[in-house]
Amino acid sequence: MSTYAQKKGFGATLWDYLTTVDHKKIAILYLIAGGFFFVVGGLEAVFIRIQLAVPNNDFVSAGLFNEIITMHGTTMIFLAAMPLVFAFMNAVMPLQIGARDVAFPFVNALGFWLFFFGGVFLNLSWFFDGAPDAGWTSYASLAMASKGHGVDFYVLGLQISGIGTLIGGINFLVTIINMRAPGMTYMRMPLFTWSTFVTSALILFAFPPLTVGLVLMMFDRMFGSNFFEASMGGNTVIWEHLFWIFGHPEVYILVLPAFGIFSEIFAMFSRKRLFGYSSMVFATVLIGFLGFMVWAHHMFTTGLGPVANAIFAVATMAIGVPTGIKIFNWLLTMWGGSVKFTTPMHYAVAFIPSFVAGGVTGVMLAAAAADYQYHDTYFVVAHFHYVIVGGVVFAILAGTHLYWPKMFGTMLNETLGKITFWLFFIGFHMTFFIQHFLGLWGMPRRVFTYLPGQGFETSNLISSLGAVFMSLGVIVLLYNVIMTSVKNERVGNDPWGDGRTLEWSLPSPPPFYNFKQLPLVRGLDAYWLEKMEGKKGMTPAEPLGDIHMPNASFLPFVIAFGLFVAAFGALFNMDDKAWSVPVIIIGLLITFGAMFLRSVKDDHGFHIHKEELMEDDNDKGVKA
Amino acid sequence: MANSQLNSGNPRVDIEYRRKKSAEEMRHHVVSFALMIFLTLIAFAAVAIKGFSAWFIVPFILLLAVVQVIFQLYYFMHMSHKGHEAPSMFLYSGVLVGAVTILAFSTIIWW
Known part of the structure; x- marks a missing residue:
């Protein structure tokens, strides 16, 4: 196999991506799929804001509104934010630790395709009598009463994409534990790698409760069991607990990688070592641990009793401490640094006040007694959008600009990037800041309309106008992406000029084997160290030798597709359709047949030979 | 991992040291195996002997089970290494x- 880049037709490129096991290409797949679902979820958000722009609006009906808010939340969390975060983890983490790929490339591809088919299955609900309408939390008392198949799409779709996320997380854990380059100790890992590590551990522990909850709900709806049916001795509160034991760590699964991306940005563009590196690591791990001890703060008004409420309130407020450590470390990283205001740095600087605002309202909500007032009002909506948009979405947009050259080999336009930033930043605060007050004035969340003369009109209109700004920001970003791809001006290893970590020592995009020779890591910010000593690249840690690479495979796609087919059968089995059982069987046969094929077929991969690596353009420098 | 070197092909490993290490390992295995059999017998006895209430037997057996899991992990699955x-x-x-x-x-x- 030659390592020379060749011009390929569309079909060949498509087949390449369908069968790829390369972490960098899987990252691009996650970015495209996550970006698509981000736009879908964004459109749903726009419909919500159109409906609420004026009182007594009839843009959508009450039932459709419930479907839209449910799909907006579910899509944004599971199908947009998580895969986009996974895109950066896949693209950057193996490069940052000096690895040639993740530990299990085949499983990595399988994880993507499971997520993808789960997401497509969930969204197909729009075309089969109605999307899920019980809220993204799908509380059992609502979900059990929901007519149609919406909730079944939710249960089966999330189950499939959840498996993908879980195996992705395990893959990252094994990679970080076992595949660090020589000299890359735990305390020399870049902060984004650390946050990937902690996030993956959270995925490992948080997704099983969701799986259990979804299985119980599937049995209740498909087979008439009564786990959540109070009249038959079940209990709907069990679902709430299971969901939030998953759901609260999920918040940290999203926001810790965001912290990681911002930590990289602050250090890079302040041209300084990250302030308090070890305390940052400590804070990240502590947030991960505390994240599992606080879930019941979502359920203060369920009637847990004063003792439980007090315990969970105090535990929740405790999370403010490690988060505060992080905020001060970022501020002190900028302090005295030579700050360069690039597009990613704009997002990073704007993130601090935005996220702190969300954190402060979080502590307000954590006070259990006060929460009885805030509960189910727009105050809560404002809070979690400040945390998730101000934290996670800002990080995703910043990461898109920061890592675009590393992923695609060309820079996004900086001017357009800053226009996107200002539109999005202004729109975000315009949309959500006023919602704090709407909540305090008594506007409940999840209502499809409100009456005139209650004092909600002007504020809701302002909020909807903000959504226009955010949409314009996203459109400018899409335009930027298209223009950049058309121009396709290639860039070198370190296009920002301030790269500190290993990924910037490689060409953009890196060759498919990443490192010709594994680098020797001599400290934190390994590439920066070498640059400061006047060297052009990393010192190799091994002589040049053959590189063992995995073969591409179509099986991950087939395995995931089989589950997608089986899910359709399972869904329509509830209507006693005669064809549903054969469809389930065919789907499972596809899945298990492909798994069997994978097990019995020896696939030893291939070797890139030393000679090929040496002739493969010499300016990258092969050292003895 | 450290435990995978016991029978490495390296001729320079100290055979005497390895042998002693293995003997010690073997002793641990036998002792913990005997203890696990003993704990299992106690668990059966707790149910067989009349006079204990279920409120005692169930937590007691669970406790024995936890001890056995720890033995299993540390002495048989090398977590002590x-x-x-x-x-x-x-x-x-x-x-x-x-x-x-x-x-x-x-x-x-x-x-």
């Missing part, structure tokens, strides 16, 4: 998360 820091950290984190869940389900949910 070096190089198992990451697996033990994840095991204990998992146990902690599971325990918190069980604690919550048995205290603050109305059954």
Whole structure:
């Protein structure tokens, strides 16, 4: 196999991506799929804001509104934010630790395709009598009463994409534990790698409760069991607990990688070592641990009793401490640094006040007694959008600009990037800041309309106008992406000029084997160290030798597709359709047949030979 | 990992040292195996002997089970050796998360 880049037709490129096991290409797949679902979820958000722009609006009906808010939340969390975060983890983490790929490339591809088919299955609900309408939390008392198949799409779709996320997380854990380059100790890992590590551990522990909850709900709806049916001795509160034991760590699964991306940005563009590196690591791990001890703060008004409420309130407020450590470390990283205001740095600087605002309202909500007032009002909506948009979405947009050259080999336009930033930043605060007050004035969340003369009109209109700004920001970003791809001006290893970590020592995009020779890591910010000593690249840690690479495979796609087919059968089995059982069987046969094929077929991969690596353009420098 | 070197092809390993290490390992295996058999007998006895209430027997047997799991992990699955820091950290984190869940389900949910 030659390592020379060749011009390929569309079909060949498509087949390449369908069968790829390369972490960098899987990252691009996650970015495209996550970006698509981000736009879908964004459109749903726009419909919500159109409906609420004026009182007594009839843009959508009450039932459709419930479907839209449910799909907006579910899509944004599971199908947009998580895969986009996974895109950066896949693209950057193996490069940052000096690895040639993740530990299990085949499983990595399988994880993507499971997520993808789960997401497509969930969204197909729009075309089969109605999307899920019980809220993204799908509380059992609502979900059990929901007519149609919406909730079944939710249960089966999330189950499939959840498996993908879980195996992705395990893959990252094994990679970080076992595949660090020589000299890359735990305390020399870049902060984004650390946050990937902690996030993956959270995925490992948080997704099983969701799986259990979804299985119980599937049995209740498909087979008439009564786990959540109070009249038959079940209990709907069990679902709430299971969901939030998953759901609260999920918040940290999203926001810790965001912290990681911002930590990289602050250090890079302040041209300084990250302030308090070890305390940052400590804070990240502590947030991960505390994240599992606080879930019941979502359920203060369920009637847990004063003792439980007090315990969970105090535990929740405790999370403010490690988060505060992080905020001060970022501020002190900028302090005295030579700050360069690039597009990613704009997002990073704007993130601090935005996220702190969300954190402060979080502590307000954590006070259990006060929460009885805030509960189910727009105050809560404002809070979690400040945390998730101000934290996670800002990080995703910043990461898109920061890592675009590393992923695609060309820079996004900086001017357009800053226009996107200002539109999005202004729109975000315009949309959500006023919602704090709407909540305090008594506007409940999840209502499809409100009456005139209650004092909600002007504020809701302002909020909807903000959504226009955010949409314009996203459109400018899409335009930027298209223009950049058309121009396709290639860039070198370190296009920002301030790269500190290993990924910037490689060409953009890196060759498919990443490192010709594994680098020797001599400290934190390994590439920066070498640059400061006047060297052009990393010192190799091994002589040049053959590189063992995995073969591409179509099986991950087939395995995931089989589950997608089986899910359709399972869904329509509830209507006693005669064809549903054969469809389930065919789907499972596809899945298990492909798994069997994978097990019995020896696939030893291939070797890139030393000679090929040496002739493969010499300016990258092969050292003895 | 440290435990995989016991029969490495390296001629320079100290055979005497390895042999002594293996003998010691063997002794641990036998002792913990005997103890596990003994604990199993006690568990059966607790049920067979009349006079203990279920409220005693169930937690008692669970306790014995936990001890056996620890024996299994540390003496048979080599968690007592070096190089198992990451697996033990994840095991204990998992146990902690599971325990918190069980604690919550048995205290603050109305059954």
